[in-house]
Ligand SMILES: Nc1ncnc2c1ncn2[C@@H]1O[C@H](COP(=O)(O)OP(=O)(O)OP(=O)(O)O)[C@@H](O)[C@H]1O
């Protein structure tokens with residue numbers, strides 16, 4: 001991991017001139033994104049390239065628009081009529097804000113981990129199977145195989161293999177969050193959106209989730225909102241600092257955390273530690 | 274000062290207690306009166322035979338016609354109300370989630386419908402029946418009662434659905450479910466205990482209502498075998514037979530009341546048991 005990161009971050013003279021952009025392709029390309037609510041300009045002209053198969057961490061004080069930005073990416077903002085979203089968000093070659101593509105298909109390319117896990121009101125097994133069935137997978141063996149594989153991946157298999165058919169609500173919050181991650185990974189998304197995924201969890205479950213993120217991060221584009229600076233330092237390849245609906249600083253974690261350019265970020269980091 | 278507060282507390286506590294327990298006492302009293310009065314008449318014949326020699330003058334036989342008629346009407350009406358009410362409640366909570374104003378307006382109208390007295394539904398059903406050229410019949414009764422109880426199904430179920438956190442819906446949609454899948458695969462499941470309560474509440478109202486079936490279902494000594502035949506019902510069995518000059522017939526009225534009460538009690542108890550049972554998988 002370290003090696004790969006170093007490769008990307010150290011600009012080699014050859015690449016810097018000719019292939020700088022191509023070496024870190026964007027998974028998500030946001031241009032002139034504005035989100036308005038009545039009497040409130042929530043996101044102000046956001047322009048952001050989110051690199052592919054890297055962890056991009058969104059930081060910023062409460063209410064600065066991190067969740068709103070995340071929700072714009074999978075168009076959960078559609079649920080709120082009062083939100084007016086304009087601009088372009090390019091994902092997988094498609095401007096998702098103005099696409100003809102079915103929004104359900106679009107969302108299948110992304111997994112969402114929310115602050116509080118919401119397992120489905122069904123068994124552990126069916127929780128993971130649900131997404132696979134949505135994708136049109138009907139083969140029972142394949143589904144069973146996938147369930148085991150993904151539950152193993154999140155370290156839940158040994159804990160639940162004897163009670164796969166019991167309701168998911170019997171699991172602890174930490175287990176529920178891992179189940180939600182497993183069900184998200186099972187459908188092989190391109191992107192994982194995570195909104196403070198560890199903030200409701202105990203330290204043990206938090207570090208499990210964090211460890212998982214480190215393990216999978218070379219295969220997925222992860223956009224992570226967190227208030228935990230240390231977590232950001234441990235996970236981020238790219239840090240975006242937001243303040244009152246604007247991106248005021250972004251860059252590699254080493255730069256950002258060691259030499260914050262703005263007073264606001266310095267202040268935020270002071271308070272965070 | 275402190276003493277005054279203490280006395281105030283004591284007085285208020287006793288008054289509230291009296292209010293609470295007197296309601297329970299009234300329920301107990303009703304049940305006792307109905308059972309004492311109906312007890313003599315509450316024989317095996319009562320639930321296995323139809324009235325002999327006319328429900329008004331004939332002393333023999335039972336109220337099987339009304340039991341069957343009431344069950345038919347309440348079951349048929351509940352079925353229709355659920356078929357309309359479940360999609361409606363899901364629609365309000367999934368498809369209208371973006372349209373808060375419409376949601377509020379729809380709920381307001383449904384509440385108004387719930388509040389309309391059943392005799393008005395009866396009159397409406399009667400008009401509709403004449404307009405369609407139907408006679409007082411099982412079908413007309415079922416339709417009228419369905420109209421009466423549909424708002425109960427919708428609003429009771431809706432109340433439960435509206436308590437489901439929006440985050441749950443968001444996470445299901447985020448997985449790539451369509452709204453319809455979200456509604457019928459997840460919200461329905463999560464709200465299922467509430468749906469059971471809604472169904473049984475509606476059934477209870479339907480089986481116990483007299484005014485809506487008065488003009489629409491008619492009354493008969495026979496057990497209906499077709500939808501276009503009139504049907505007797507337990508509430509009307511009480512109403513008609515209580516005014517009879519024959520004491521045996523009047524006893525039949527109390528027996529009918531006892532049977533109706535038993536049915537309602539069974540329904541509310543099973544509502545609790547069932548909804549507890551189906552609460553096991555829901556996410557808290
Ligand atoms: N549907 C909405 N209607 C009106 N205002 C909204 C809506 N959703 C969000 N906002 C406002 O937009 C701002 C940004 O909210 P958002 O939830 O994105 O912040 P956040 O950065 O995620 O904060 P936190 O760290 O507390 O989670 C807040 O002031 C919030 O009140």
Ligand SMILES: [Mg+2]
Nearest residue numbers: 066067068195
């Ligand atoms: Mg947030």
